[in-house]
Amino acid sequence: MIALIRLAKPWIGEDEQRAVAAVLESGQLVQGPLVERFEHAVAALVGRSHAVAVSSGTAALQLALKVLGVGHGDEVICPALTWPSPAHASRLAGARVRFIDVDPNEWNSTGEAFSAARNTDTKAAIVIDQFGNPARAREIREALGALPIIEDAACAIGSRFSEGPxxxxxxxxxxxxxxxxxxxxxxxxxxxxxxxxxxxxLRVLRNHGQLANEIVVPAGNFRMTEIAAALGLTQLQRLDEIVARRREIAALYRDALGDVVDLQTTPEGAESNYQTLGIVLPQGQTRDAFRDELRARGVEAGLLSYAVHQLGSFTGHDESLPIAEYIAARGVALPLYPQMRNAEVQEVIARVREVLGG
Ligand SMILES: Cc1ncc(COP(=O)(O)O)c(C=O)c1O
Incomplete structure (x- = not known):
């Protein structure tokens, strides 16, 4: 039986295992010196003054909305083509979500779409670098003026706008x-x-509302563990290598499949880390049947993304956002991880072309 080519695999080696074992031996498992080192390293990487490590990307969005005072009666603008987290976090904060469509080529929302959605209730805009593809940062900032932007760069560490990381x-x-x-x-x-x-x-809100030794506001627990920070610090050392290899693999796919499927494009001067290699199937192909056919040939392919306004968690949103809906219905994620061998990439390409009949 042929081994399945997996959609994704984290790159965990002996360095990670040693780093985690050292934490376990130290006895300090939560919110200690490694979390602080990890925060400094991530802030330095992106050139920001502060980094506050938390328990997930969703927790980061929830705390960001809370700190910006987003609540009942407010609206948050959110691209529709994405994972549900940014919209769910806005809804959980008590706000209404104003979904906007995405650009058909870049699969991110444009400055024009953000500014058209803005009204007197808009309290914040969530800008997403979807699948690691940088949004049009300058254009969006200019379109939104002083409106607070939360950047959901969940997928985008190592990617660059034309003007910065x-x-x-x-x-x-x-x-x-x-x-x-x-x-x-x-x-x-x-x-x-x-x-x-x-x-x-943010530091107070991630840690039960604690400031020094006082508890000053009601808040949850969103702390990062030392085990997680040890992993993150080790992985950070390989970031350049990981991103470079992902770009090589993406280039192989793009060269070989651009004539048969639609691919995401990157704004001029920007660079994607290719967190996800998405393809949008041509007319006549249905996503689930295509994924089943690939799987039968030894290739695991993922569902690319959601049109979040159409999910059960957003009933009552009957707006039509045709591009997000089209990409969500026909989008498939192909295997891409840095340890993948070129021969495996070629195998996936051959099987994709075979299923597409060309
Ligand atoms: C765009 C986007 N935002 C937020 C998240 C949530 O991140 P996490 O799974 O760490 O909560 C994801 C995860 O897939 C994502 O793709």
Whole structure:
């Protein structure tokens, strides 16, 4: 029986195992010196003044909305084509979500779409670097003026806008370190900001509302463990290598499949880390049947993303956002992870072309 080519695999080696074992021996498992070192390293990587490590990318978004005071009666603008977290976090904060469509080529929302959705209730905009593809940062910032931007860069560590690293756009920018992301800490995330007051408020809110030895506000527990930080610090050392290899693999796919499927394009001057290699199937192909056919040939392919306004968690949203809906219905994620061999990439390409009949 042929081994299945997996959609994704975190790159965990002996260095990670040693780093985690050292934490277990130390006896300090939560919110200690390694979390602080990890925060400094991530902030330095993106050129931000503060990084606040938390338990997931979703936690980072929830805390960002809370710190910006988003609540009942407010609206948050959110691209529709994505994982549900940014919209769910906004809804959980009590806000209404104003979904907007995405660009048909870049699969991110444009400055024009953000500014058209803005109204007097808009309290914040969530800008997403979807699948690691940088959003049009300058254009969006210009379109939104002083409106606070939360950058959901969950997938985008190691990607670059033409004017700087992803993670540098938002008043608060968020990364995820889930195993499907570029670097993993198991579960984990981070909020990045240049504002000292925002950073201290985030620190209070991730840790039961504790400031020094006082409990000053009701809050949950969103702390990162030392085990996670040890993993993250080790993985950070390989970031350049990981991103370079992902780009090589993406280039192989793009060269070989661009004539038969639609692919995401990157704004001029920007660079994607290819967190996900998405393809959008041509007319006549249905996503689930295509995935089943690939699986029967030894290739695991994923569902690319959701049109979040159509999910059960957003009943009552009957707006039509045709591009997000089209990509969600026909989008498939192909295997891509740095340890993948070129021969495996060629195998996936051959099987995709075979299923597409060309
Ligand atoms: C765009 C986006 N935002 C947020 C998240 C949530 O991150 P986490 O799984 O770490 O909570 C994800 C995860 O897939 C994502 O793709």
């Amino acid at each position: 992803c993670g540098s756009l938002g008043v608060i920018s968020c990364f995820s370190f889930h195993p499907r992301k570029i670097l993993t800490t198991g579960e984990g995330g981070v909020c990045l900001t240049d504002d000292e007051a925002i950073a201290s408020r």
